[in-house]
Amino acid sequence: MSAFLTSIGYQHWVLPALLVIPLAGALVIWVHGAVTRPRCAPGGDEVATGVAAAPRGWALATFAIEFVVSLGLWWSFDPGNTGWQSVVDWSWIPMWGIRFTLGIDGIAVMMVLLTTLIMLLAVGGSWTSIRARTHSYYALLLVLTAGMLGVFLALDLFLFYVMWEVMLVPMYFIIGIWGGERRIYASLKFFLYTMVGSMLMLAAIVYLGLAARDPATGLPNFNYDWILQHALVGSTTAKWLFGAFFLAFAVKVPMFPFHTWLPDAHVEAPTAGSVVLASIMLKLGTFGFIRLAVPLFPAAAMSPTIRSIILLLAVIGIVYGALVSLVQPDFKKLVAYSSVSHLGFVMLGIFALTVQSVQGALMVMINHGISTGALFFLIGMIYERRHTRLIDDYGGIARVVPMFAAMLTIVTFSSIGVPGTNGFVGEFLVLIGSFRTEPVFALVATTVVIISAAYLLWAIQRILFNSLDKPENEHVPDLNKRELAVLIPLVACIVWLGVYPAPVLRRMEGAATKFVSQVDARRDAMVTADAQSAPEVQP
């Protein structure tokens, strides 16, 4: 396989291609929409009239191509090499020292594969649930994909910021136009929360680029590796800069006090929107911590005070998310809050800073993407049939929709972390890893695993297994082939990663080890430099 990939020069074009394919697809759909628009009434049911056939077909084809292209990374990626792979480095705005640099490491490669898989399935999940303005919807979904992939691939901080913002607008429109009743409120809240953090991050990125400017030309330089080595800032400045990055990423994760946009956005978004938010966009926050915030400012991030505050917030998030989930009457909201809890595990794993815990955190990122994505798909499917998300409106439907019940049960087990599913692997690694450095926090987090079992099992008991007492539930059709096609790949991943996660772990191990050792080494170097009261370097 890898010989074949080498023969077609895969390494040299794959990363730009991953960005270009969805944008080209979006353009085609958009132009098609602009040309044929007069033929359909605005806001009408385009699925029934057949107008939707072209955009969703195009979107499906584009995402399928995108997925197949990205799949090559699985083989072309060399786990033994901890540097950047498949790098492209083009000049973009030489005047401002900005370059178009893409590259992947073991973490990014998994995130890219997760993204392309979930997006492909998201088209299936939107197939009949998006009925109005389908051209715009699928075009935005494709642009959103380019933005998210760009964040994972960018090696230039400026490019990272641009991509970070680019994914915001499509999501804003997807929630705001195709969302539920309170969609306008939810979309604006989502946009503003994210923007507060990201604008401060922008200022911090400018500062870093200037701090790392080329002494010969005086041009700023935003290259990730270059900044890592050359941006010398004093320890106080570093704390402020870390604060700016922290805010941007903590909102996105979301960490405990910054999470309030999440339930609104997740609940109001259309099914595919919720899936993308939960499966990929939240991971961008934790990815930001791993890629930027922690490696750039190890001394600030890992200083005892800041670190314990973050760990505390992570653990509060774990406990709080689980407790709030316990009392939710709305199943979608329940899953939304469970995300707060799961992402708390990721943060715990990252800041516990052992190779195992970081690997566990990465696994939780992937697992949460798969299982929560699947949960949102399932909620969307049942919602299309019954138009309610309240747990109390269901009951005993396992007898009516056995396939749905089977799928929901498997996915729930994965989300709880039952051994044999993928969820177990990630959380277990995080807990083992963090127990070595942070036993108290790890202990608290462990108890929450029980609560998370409680809220999910209780919920599916009320939905699937109690008595079938509501007449309107008696004639709900079961999952059709399209819906099964969406869910089966996810269930397969759940089982595969639960039984044999080694291939994935092996690919991420190098990056995780590098992350931990690099952070440790740089922190020590900076602390020593600070102790010798090295003069603060002003940009």
Add this chain to the structure above:
Amino acid sequence: MITTLDVTVPAQLTLALVPDLVLMGGAMILLVWSALRPESDAHQRSVGVASIILAGITMVLVLAWANRYDAGPGPIAVDNFRWLVDIIVLLGTVFAIALSMDDNMRNGIRAAESHVLILLASSGMMLLAGARDLIIVFLGIELMSVAVYALAGLNRRSERSAEGALKYFLLGAFSTAFLLYGIALVYGATGTTNLQLIGGRVAMFALAGSPLLVAGVALMLIGFGFKVALVPFHMWAPDVYDGAPSAVTAYMAASVKAAAFAAFIRVWLEAFPYSYSAWHGALAGLAIITMIVGNAIGLQQRNIKRLLAYSSIAHAGYLMVAIAAASFQGSSAMLFYLLVYTLATFGAFAVVVALTRDGQEAVMIEDLTGLWSVRPWLAFAMAVLMLALLGFPIFGGAGFFAKWYVLEAALQAPVPQTTLAIVLVLTTVVSAGYYLYVVMVMFMRARPDGMPAPERAGGLTRMVLAITVVLILVLGVVPNGVANLARAGRPRIDVDPTLTTLPRRISTAPPDTAPRVADARAAEPNR
């Protein structure tokens, strides 16, 4: 081959002013022509077309002169800064005339002189761009303002227009008095009105702390503050912007501001770099309250022209950050910003022109409800323009790079302006509240039944809209060329190179150590 002119010689000074003179002379001829025939729509349009052609010719001359001439010290600058500001101003002039040709028809304004007034105001702006002497600055401001006072009251049938025009005139005259008094005091302190000589003498005689100079600088700051609508000197802006015809409002919000800012930064960079410590605090303070107040009040607006008025106040605040950087980086950033801001503002007002119905006093944001379903291209264009004013990457095109450049200039300044940079990014988030509100109304609310679709916009309006949106989007991906131009467009300052490390805090030296006047003369360049 670049010829260096000596602008102290009248003939060569005339040569340096040829583009300005062509515009002025052409405007005079058009004025006579427009008065010769009775008022009619056809006449209005033909004068409009002639005016656009004249502005185009002037632009060609500017481009030719930019590659041909250069100049030493004197009352008029011949440098890239001037040429770039000229181009931005002329671009605005063409847009303004094009829009007002459509807008006049709709408002029943038949006075062909309106286009000539715009040309006359533009010649004042071009003078401002090249002014290197406080008297020329004053002349340019007056030439520009008097024409714009008349333009603001163009719609004689509208009470709001008359109210706005009177307000603008009174406050404008008031602010000019401040400026003039400031100029007088600066002259009193330094004995010259030439910007470079002022700068040189402030350094030479350590005048930075002189009360006379500080008072003069403060008064000039107030005068400019009125012209560019800084808080707390902004009170006139919303009423005037709301009352004037939309095309004129766009011209006031973009071009008048651009020219005033160009003169502002040139005066500050060339004449007052060594009084940095005297003005910096006040200027930074004005920038901060302008950004905060402009954006906060913008959130309350429901009339789209008033919303754009407050948005333009907020943008004046962002531009002040570039001045506060007190560096060439700052002036380059300002040029880039002014270009993008001009495009975005004219685009946004073109949308307002397109949406205005006959006899309608004001366009409310609610009139945009569900615009996407009836006029998708218009909604798309407006969304791009709003995101550009917000400063959002890719979707807002070059708007983001404008903010980026200002931010970079602020942080790269000799004295890094970190506080200003942070206020800038935070108030940008606040501004998202109203820019996104417009987007939300257009795309996310359903158009109410029975609400008529807007009429098809005039051809010129659509052309302006298309040009601005396309330029913004293209520059949002490939800004390098324009950024290079902006960097080349720094004011040329011919002072002693040892004095050009800007800014420098100068302590007031005791009088006996100051060099004698004769020595200072010797030190001044090319005198």
